[in-house]
Amino acid sequence: MTEPRYFEISIVRWCGEFVCGRVTRAFFDYWKGRPEEDLAAFMTNWDQDGRETGVPPARSDGSTPDNWDEFDDVEHISNAVTNNNIIRVMEVEPDGSDGGFRQKPGGFEEDFEITAIASDMPDTFLTCVRSIEVDQDTDNPANPVIVSKALAKGVDTVARCETTGPFDIRKLSISYIDFDGDDVVESLAYDGVMLETEGDYWHGKGMVVYLGDLHTWSPEDSDAAPAASNVKAPGKLRLLAGTLWPSLRTALGAIFSLFGFPVFVLAMIGAAKYLQLFNLIEFKGWALAIIETQADVLDEIAEAAAAYGVKIPALLADLAVMYLSVGNTMAKAEKGDLLSVDNDDSDHWALFKEWIIRGRVDSLLLSLPKITRDGFVRLVWPLMVLYRLKTPFVVSGPGPSGDTISSSVPRRELADFAKMVTEAHGTWKGQSIQDFRQIFVWHVVLVLGATALSAYAFKLLG
Incomplete structure (x- = not known):
């Protein structure tokens, strides 16, 4: 009988916590003309007594969440992104403890640049399951929302798969949410089997908070994904x-x-x-x-x-x-x-x-x-x-x-x-x-x- 092989899959470099929630028009109007630094200070102030007074309620029931990550009735997800990231695969073996694993000496180990391999992969490799787009330039939003993104660098979205043969990157499937420009990983699957994911370590690199008008898409809303941007990026010489x-x-x-x-x-x-x-x-x-x-x-x-x-x-x-x-x-x-x-x-x-x-x-x-x-x-x-x-x-x-x-x-x-x-x-x-x-x-x-x-x-x- 063929012995099973285990591979640890991690997505390395960019990750973070991404939150989007609906707010009242009064809350939107109060902050829209203010510096973004003031809004960020209000949202990240854990001392409620130290928050700015006179701010209209954020929710229609007259309440305002205590913390920035509670403004999340539209979406709240913490994971790595696929943008400019690496898939790191390392073969592991049971370490003798209860469910523990360690790197297998001499085992398979390789890094895959997502952008470099995506064009040669099956259609199931990257699948957008939802798109959240926020128009920040409007003063008259139909669906006013607030977005908070705590961006970080490190190792996140770590999973482990079991197979009887060598690892095949073409069998990996990544489902993601297009979170207003950040393709945040929602789930991983290998050879059709969903994988349980967890985080590892990361270093905070900054936070952004902004308001806008919500436009959202999901497979239930449309049979086609949003059109890609035609904006030309600068060349290497520039x-x-x-x-x-x-x-x-x-x-x-x-x-x-x-x-x-x-x-x-x-x-x-x-x-x-x-x-x-x-x-x-x-x-x-x-x-x-x-x-x-x-x-x-x-x-x-x-x-x-x-x-x-x-x-x-x-x-x-x-x-x-x-x-x-x-x-x-x-x-x-x-x-x-x-x-x-x-x-x-x-x-x-x-x-x-x-x-x-x-x-x-x-x-x-x-x-x-x-x-x-x-x-x-x-x-x-x-x-x-x-x-x-x-x-x-x-x-x-x-x-x-x-x-x-x-x-x-x-x-x-x-x-x-x-x-x-x-x-x-x-x-x-x-x-x-x-x-x-x-x-x-x-x-x-x-x-x-x-x-x-x-x-x-x-x-x-x-």
């Missing part, structure tokens, strides 16, 4: 051109910071000494005096350290300054992404194991307390550079759900991400993309360029 200034701006901001500028100047002087050593530039006059002064200072520091039994060669001191200068720039670049994630409630040990098992440097960084990450990046920035070769882009601005995000995007997925945002909003506007590869190169170029220009200027002065 996207890459758009990374030049944000990347340079980040490098300049790091260099001219309170800590960065003195270290940059010292690194520039150190670079000048070795460029002169290899006859790449020539120093005279004031420039030569500055170089010699810096060398004398380093010699004195080395002599002072030697008195305590510590040997610090001048070359090592120069290299340390150059190293810290680059580390400062890389920390500045990471500030809006990995360094800003609040994950105090996350399983830090699970994140650390994710780094050990899969080599994910972002998981290693997120396993650390937030207060220590800045120093960690400064000290081990080469590790971050290697990680960013695969995930070089950080997109800031309006995201797929309309909220302002700062999110890492892998090298091969930038165009797909831009397409997803464009289809959700009808335009690609307001986004800023920085490329970590460029930031590193810009830093080196600025150090060498400033060194050469300074040498030339001092040469002219005599």
